[in-house]
Amino acid sequence: MNRKSFGATLALALIFALCSYVRAEDAAKTEQGELKMVACPPECGFSCTSRNENELVEALKAHAKAYHNMTLTDDQAKRMIKPVDTPAKAKDEKKG
Numbered sequence: 001m002n003r004k005s006f007g008a009t010l011a012l013a014l015i016f017a018l019c020s021y022v023r024a025e026d027a028a029k030t031e032q033g034e035l036k037m038v039a040c041p042p043e044c045g046f047s048c049t050s051r052n053e054n055e056l057v058e059a060l061k062a063h064a065k066a067y068h069n070m071t072l073t074d075d076q077a078k079r080m081i082k083p084v085d086t087p088a089k090a091k092d093e094k095k096g
């Protein structure tokens with residue numbers, strides 16, 4: 001295993017850690033802003049979901065660099081962010 005693939009693996013671990021951290025934090029908070037996501041084409045399969053746009057930008061940039069050898073600007077990363085439709089939201093959102 002060479003250093004480069006180790007670095008990519010590490011970056012992936014970091015991205016997933018970041019995503020799950022954001023999700024956990026989101027769950028603790030009350031909902032602020034709409035849920036958003038970034039996703040690579042299906043042949044890559046990467047996706048990340050958060051209400052925090054900055055976290056998505058960072059995750060996407062880290063992924064693009066590690067997996068696609070691309071350096072995205074914040075602006076480019078932001079343009080890949082899409083709103084997530086949450087049909088379940090209308091239903092059991094309120095408790096008490």
Ligand SMILES: [Zn+2]
Nearest residue numbers: 040044046067
């Ligand atoms: Zn990708």
